[in-house]
Amino acid sequence: xxxxxxxxxxxxxxxxxxxxxxxxxxxxxxxxxxxxxxxxxxxxxxxxxxxxxxxxxxxxxxxxxxxxxxxxxxxxxxxxxxxxxxxxxxxxxxxxxxxxxxxxxxxxxxxxxxxxxxxxxxxxxxxxxxxxxxxxxxxxxxxxxxxxxxxxxxxxxxxxxxxxxxxxxxxxxxxxxxxxxxxxxxxxxxxxxxxxxxxxxxxxxxxxxxxxxxxxxxxxxxxxxxxxxxxxxxxxxxxxxxxxxxxxxxxxxxxxxxxxxxxxxxxxxxxxxxxxxxxxxxxxxxxx
Amino acid sequence: xxxxxxxxxxxxxxxxxxxxxxxxxxxxxxxxxxxxxxxxxxxxxxxxxxxxxxxxxxxxxxxxxxxxxxxxxxxxxxxxxxxxxxxxxxxxxxxxxxxxxxxxxxxxxxxxxxxxxxxxxxxxxxxxxx
Amino acid sequence: xxxxxxxxxxxxxxxxxxxxxxxxxxxxxxxxxxxxxxxxxxxxxxxxxxxxxxxxxxxxxxxxxxxxxxxxxxxxxxxxxxxxxxxxxxxxxxxxxxxxxxxxxxxxxxxxxxxxxxxxxxxxxxxxxxxxxxxxxxxxxxxxxxxxxxxxxxxxxxxxxxxxxxxxxxxxxxxxxxxxxxxxxxxxxxxxxxxxxxxxxxxxxxxxxxxxxxxxxxxxxxxxxxxxxxxxxxxxxxxxxxxxxxxxxxxxxxxxxxxxxxxxxxxxxxxxxxxxxxxxxxxxxxxxxxxxxxxxxxxxxxxxxxxxxxxxxxxxxxxxxxxxxxxxxxxxxxxxxxxxxxxxxxxxxxxxxxxxxxxxxxxxx
Amino acid sequence: xxxxxxxxxxxxxxxxxxxxxxxxxxxxxxxxxxxxxxxxxxxxxxxxxxxxxxxxxxxxxxxxxxxxxxxxxxxxxxxxxxxxxxxxxxxxxxxxxxxx
Numbered sequence: 001x002x003x004x005x006x007x008x009x010x011x012x013x014x015x016x017x018x019x020x021x022x023x024x025x026x027x028x029x030x031x032x033x034x035x036x037x038x039x040x041x042x043x044x045x046x047x048x049x050x051x052x053x054x055x056x057x058x059x060x061x062x063x064x065x066x067x068x069x070x071x072x073x074x075x076x077x078x079x080x081x082x083x084x085x086x087x088x089x090x091x092x093x094x095x096x097x098x099x100x101x102x103x104x105x106x107x108x109x110x111x112x113x114x115x116x117x118x119x120x121x122x123x124x125x126x127x128x129x130x131x132x133x134x135x136x137x138x139x140x141x142x143x144x145x146x147x148x149x150x151x152x153x154x155x156x157x158x159x160x161x162x163x164x165x166x167x168x169x170x171x172x173x174x175x176x177x178x179x180x181x182x183x184x185x186x187x188x189x190x191x192x193x194x195x196x197x198x199x200x201x202x203x204x205x206x207x208x209x210x211x212x213x214x215x216x217x218x219x220x221x222x223x224x225x226x227x228x229x230x231x232x233x234x235x236x237x238x239x240x241x242x243x244x245x246x247x248x249x250x251x252x253x254x255x256x257x258x259x260x261x262x263x264x265x266x267x268x269x270x271x272x273x274x275x276x277x278x279x280x281x282x283x284x285x286x287x288x
Numbered sequence: 289x290x291x292x293x294x295x296x297x298x299x300x301x302x303x304x305x306x307x308x309x310x311x312x313x314x315x316x317x318x319x320x321x322x323x324x325x326x327x328x329x330x331x332x333x334x335x336x337x338x339x340x341x342x343x344x345x346x347x348x349x350x351x352x353x354x355x356x357x358x359x360x361x362x363x364x365x366x367x368x369x370x371x372x373x374x375x376x377x378x379x380x381x382x383x384x385x386x387x388x389x390x391x392x393x394x395x396x397x398x399x400x401x402x403x404x405x406x407x408x409x410x411x412x413x414x415x416x417x418x
Numbered sequence: 419x420x421x422x423x424x425x426x427x428x429x430x431x432x433x434x435x436x437x438x439x440x441x442x443x444x445x446x447x448x449x450x451x452x453x454x455x456x457x458x459x460x461x462x463x464x465x466x467x468x469x470x471x472x473x474x475x476x477x478x479x480x481x482x483x484x485x486x487x488x489x490x491x492x493x494x495x496x497x498x499x500x501x502x503x504x505x506x507x508x509x510x511x512x513x514x515x516x517x518x519x520x521x522x523x524x525x526x527x528x529x530x531x532x533x534x535x536x537x538x539x540x541x542x543x544x545x546x547x548x549x550x551x552x553x554x555x556x557x558x559x560x561x562x563x564x565x566x567x568x569x570x571x572x573x574x575x576x577x578x579x580x581x582x583x584x585x586x587x588x589x590x591x592x593x594x595x596x597x598x599x600x601x602x603x604x605x606x607x608x609x610x611x612x613x614x615x616x617x618x619x620x621x622x623x624x625x626x627x628x629x630x631x632x633x634x635x636x637x638x639x640x641x642x643x644x645x646x647x648x649x650x651x652x653x654x655x656x657x658x659x660x661x662x663x664x665x666x667x668x669x670x671x672x673x674x675x676x677x678x679x680x681x682x683x684x685x686x687x688x689x690x691x692x693x694x695x696x697x698x699x700x701x702x703x704x705x706x707x708x709x710x711x712x713x714x715x716x717x718x719x720x721x722x723x724x725x726x727x728x729x730x731x732x733x734x735x736x737x738x739x740x741x742x743x744x745x746x747x748x749x750x751x752x753x754x755x756x757x758x759x760x761x762x763x764x765x766x767x768x769x770x771x772x773x774x775x776x777x778x779x780x781x782x783x
Numbered sequence: 784x785x786x787x788x789x790x791x792x793x794x795x796x797x798x799x800x801x802x803x804x805x806x807x808x809x810x811x812x813x814x815x816x817x818x819x820x821x822x823x824x825x826x827x828x829x830x831x832x833x834x835x836x837x838x839x840x841x842x843x844x845x846x847x848x849x850x851x852x853x854x855x856x857x858x859x860x861x862x863x864x865x866x867x868x869x870x871x872x873x874x875x876x877x878x879x880x881x882x883x
Contacts, residue, residue, distance in 0.1 A: 033791045034550035035800040111431050115453065115764065179544050180616050252787040254616040255544030257765050258453070289506070290715050315636050317745035319730045332717065332728065332745075337654050339717060361636040361753035364460070365745075371463075382459075389463035389782065399471055480837035483860045551790060554800050561812075568816040568874070574860045582865065583814075610787040 004083060011082045012075065019214025020044040022221070026247055033251045044214070051207030059108050059200055066104030067205045071212045073097035078219055084148025087135045094131075094219070097212065098124055105197040116196025122258045123181065126265035127171035130164075133273035134223075137164045140280045150229050158227040160283075163276035165227055167269035169242060172220055174261070178250035181261050292340040293330075298352060304342055305355045308333055313340065315359040318366065320373045322401040327373065331355070349376075356381040364388070372399040427451055431764065435464045439542050439768040442778035446771070450764055458759040460752055466782040473742035478504060478712060478733065481742065483574060488744060489780045490571055491531045492722045494523045497576040500742075502656060503718030503731045504578050510708065514700040516580035517658040521695040522593070523566070523573055523581075524657065524720075525688040529600070530559040531723035532681045532688070535775045536611065539678065542768040543620040548607060555603040562596045565589060580705025590696050597689055608682055621675035625758035625770035628672055637754040638747045639725020640684070641774050644669045644676035651721035662694050674773040681775075711735050722747055724775045746780035811876035816859045818879045821850050825871035832863035832872060854879075 024041040031038025040046075058064050074097040080090040098120065105117035135145070141160050142149040150157065158165055174181040198209055221239040228235030256264075296304045316332040316339075323345075329352065331342040346352060354377040356363045367388035369375045374397030377383075390398075429450040435443035443464035449457040469488055473481050486497040498520055505512060533556035540548035560570040566589055567573035575583045585593070611617060627637070632645035642649055643666055650666035652659040667683045669676035712733035719728050725747030732741040751774040758770050794800075802809065811817055828850065830843045840856035841863065843849065864872045 030547075032795055032799065034547045035554055035794045035797075036550060037799040037801055037803065111429050115429075115431075118453075182544060248788070248791065249785075251547040251791050252614075252785040253545070254540075254614070254620050255765075256616060256619060257763060259763075260619065290717060312633075314633060316726075316728055317743075317750070319741070319743040319745075321732060321741045321743075330730065332730070337649075337651070339719075341717075359636070360634070361750070364749070364752055384461075388461070389466055391463065398468065476837060480835070480862070483837040483858060483862060487858070547791060547794075548787065551794070564812050564815055568812075568814050568861070569859065572858070572860070574816070574862075582861075606790045606793065607787070610790060613786050615785075 008079055008082055011078060015078060015218040016211055016214040019217040020048065022217055022243060023214060026243070029244065029247050030251060033248070044210075048207055048210055051210065052204050054203035056204050057202045058205070062107045063104050063200065064205060066100045066107065067201065067208050069100035070097050070104065071208050071215075073100060074212045074215045074219070078215055081147050081219065081222065084146060084151070086145050087138060087147050088145050090147065091131055091135055095124065095128065097216075101197060101209070101212075105200075108200040110200050112195070112199045113197060116199065119258050120197050122262055123174050126181075126262045127174045129266070129270050130167045130171040130273055133270070133277060134161075134164050134168055137161045137273070137277055137280060140277065147226075150226055153230065156228045156230045156235075160280055161227065161276055163272040167273040167276075168223070169245075170265065170269045172224070172242065173246055173249060174265075175216065175220055176246055178246055180249075180253040180256040182250075182255055290341060292338070293343050294341070296342050296344050298344070298346060298350065301342070301344055302353050302355065302358070305331065305358050308340075309358050311335065315355075315362055318362065318369060320369045320375060320399070322373065322399070324401055327375065329369070329375070348374075351376045351378045353377070354379040354381070371397075373397055374400065428456070433458075433767060433771075435461075439538075439772065440776075440778075441538065442776070444771075444776060444778045444781075446759075446767070448759070448764070448767060453764045455759050455762055455764065455767060458756050460756065462778065462782050464782075465779055467779075469783045470742055470744060474739060477737040478739055479578065479708075481739065482577060485742070485744070486572060486574065486576070488746070488783055489722075489777055491534060491777060492527045492724070493571055494527045494567075494573045494576060495720055495722045496727065496744075497574075498524060498657070499718050499720040499727050499729045500731070501576050501578050502720065503716045503729045504712050504733075506716050506718065507712035507714050507731065507733055508578075508708065508710065510579050510706055512580055513702040513704060513706060514658070515584075515702040516704045518695045518699050519581045519583075519585065519704065520576065520657040521659060521662065522585075522692050523563075523575060525692045525695075526559060526563050526566075527573075528723045529685060529688045529692075530556050530563070531775075532685050533559065535681060535723070535772070536678075539769070539772050540611075542772045543617070545617065548610060548617075551603075551607045555600055555607075558596060558600050558603070562593055565592055565596075577705060579708045580703070582705070584704050585696075585699070590699070594693065594696060597692060601689055604685065608685075611678065611682065618675065620766075620769055621678055621773075622671075622673060624674045624766050625762060625773055626671070626673045627754055627757055629670075631757055632672065632754060635753040635757055636750050637725075638750045639722070639775075640677050640680045641725065641751050641754055643667060644680045645672035646670040649726075651719055651726050654719075656720060658695060659691075661698070662691055664691065674769055677773045711737055712739075724748055724777055724780070725750065744783055746777065746783070748774070748777045748781045751776075752781070811878060813876060815876040815878075816861050816874045817877045818854070818875050819852055819857060819859070819861075819863070820873060820875055821852070822871040822873075823848075823850065825869050826850055827869055829868060831866050831868060835862050835866045837862060 023044040027043060028038040028041060073093045077090045077094040077097065080093065102117045102120045105113045138150060138157065139145055141157060142153065198206060201209060221243060224239040224242050225232065225235035228238055313333040313335045316334055319330040321328040326345055326347050329344040333340045352375060354366055356366055357379060360381060363380065363382050366377045366380055367384045370377060371389045431448040431450055433446040433448050434440050435445040445461040447459040448455050469484060473484055476484055482497050482500060485500045486493045488496050533552055537549045537552035540552060563573060564570050566585055567575045567583060575581050627645055629646040632642050632647055646668055648666045648668050652664055653666060664687060667680050667687060669679050713735040715732040717728060717730050719726055727747055728745040730743035731739060733739050755771065755774050759767060762770060828843050828845045828848050833841045833843050837860060838856045838858045840853045842851045861874050864874055
């Protein structure tokens, strides 16, 4: 019991640090790919500290409530996964976290914020099927929805879910708000929506959104690692490579339209994942 | 030097412009010149790199028929002249009511020569700088 | 469905005057249905500087420097249009060397203007790394301008009766060498612009205007040429263009991709023109003395990177001019822009707006 | 499918193309119009530069002898240098900040 508590505290404190460091590395790598020098590695920390020290400005109280919910649900997701709890539940708390942000964005009158929120919903529509198929795949493999069951496998998940893994990588690109899918908000989706869904947030509240994003980055990369769970270090290496590849794709693509994103996600990655699931279903030795 | 200039009046302007449209003339722009006593509006057209102009001389305060019904792209330049010279156009397809370029607290018809700063500069009363 | 129900579904988006994609303030009121633009209304005037008025107060020589500052991109070409107008009024015969040097600086201006535009276009569809690479190359053009004219943007080398600076043999070699490096850089990003799937997805079929529309709306420059109108004022042979020879670059699709192709091919055209001009540079003086004051009225037109600019000058025999009227290419392209927008997604508005290469400072003067 | 990858990888290999301005300043090019200087010894305070300056950045008085430049107004066009009868005005290539 105590061991688990320590683990949870460690993850909750360590995840944003790791997420922020990754973000800092992302900014340097992106800058180098563009022929620039880029900010220092610790820039995300400086940004966050600065945001938290700013005067809190709000448009309405509802907006603020949703920011806290955004963070709270994300924390819950992280804790659930850390404790090896129900993956399906974690999936839904994760979706709730994103939804909170959407409702918060909808609760203000700015058209940019509203269109950003609508696009965020489109993004969820695009990647959620892949995440659900991922959980279904894990269930078929382990016979349980419990995240803890993954740890007891004899062979890593990647051997039985390679196509789901590929589909998940595309979904990751959406979740990290990278080109060609950075339609709702991002550090550089300024061209259409200024700052999109987060445009009406300032100071500490924007800081909380950033913080949640760090947690989310950690969560997503932890999922990547989970595919290689019998060889954790290999998994970490792959997660780093995946993150680097996401940045590379971000830098060689233009931003696509929202409608294209949904159409694409519902065809190629979903088809890949479904094929994988069917194949897995036909295996005699699996799970049940 | 300016060649191919045809003088028109308020009455003949629209016919002259309407005659050019089917001939493949393109409207470049309108120029307004303040000749102190009256205003001169030049309509610049061209076809195959050849320029051709219409010159309309009107007293200040005259209502000029808008050619935006014939050349729709004339809308923005007519609105600009309305703002800057106080010219009134009749039949503007889209009328910004003098707020195309100028804000509510901007000077009225600032390009007119009768604007005080300009008059003073001509009489040598106003130093150019500062 | 009632009319009331239709109107409530509409969103009004204020695009600008302060918008990250716009380097300058231009306001478009966009009426959207879902994310489809149904109407767009422009408003300008946020940076109106009254340059036309100021030009009536300065003397005709000082105006060269004033009018050059209408645009922060094609500055040299503005002063060129003005100088050619005054030279026509005063019947000055510009020496051939000056004419060739004017071509060199005009085309250097066009090069960096098109590169600036290409970078901004890449930014408008979220391709930041392309944006950075293009601007890196643009820097090399600016270096050449500084090495030859003494400034990066405000060259101040055009004067009435000729040019104010000559090029030494070393400088000519430096420019030619620089152009080679720039052409090598083109290889690293131009194929990407033209063939990249995601870029084509954002440009092909977006913001189409037909040749007929482009003609009737008075579109100029690359916008008109992308719709199949072979109109380029350099063909009329002002400065030394008559002796260097060129054919207007045209495309026929009339979409944003066609506009991109026109400008990309014009980049190569500019390189060629500069090289030709430097190779044939005649050994004559670079300016003739200016005596007296201009009198009469004249229209002077030249081709800027964004299209045709018109200068109407009226002089009365004194040092100051009676009227200086500038019709800049962006002003002429605004009606075309408004015709392109309806029917497109909000995501395409920045792309379409940038595809006309808007220069708001020019528009407002 | 992604023709830009090679460009990106080349950029990674070659390192940043930018400079840490203002800590690292590129030396000015010869002939650059950086800032205007006057040599008071040769200047005859004729005021020709003042009359020609398009920006009204100069002021000259004969008695007492003074020549002043308003760096905030100067547009660095070098028109004054061209008209100066004693050639005592010149443009220095180094760029200075107007406020310094």
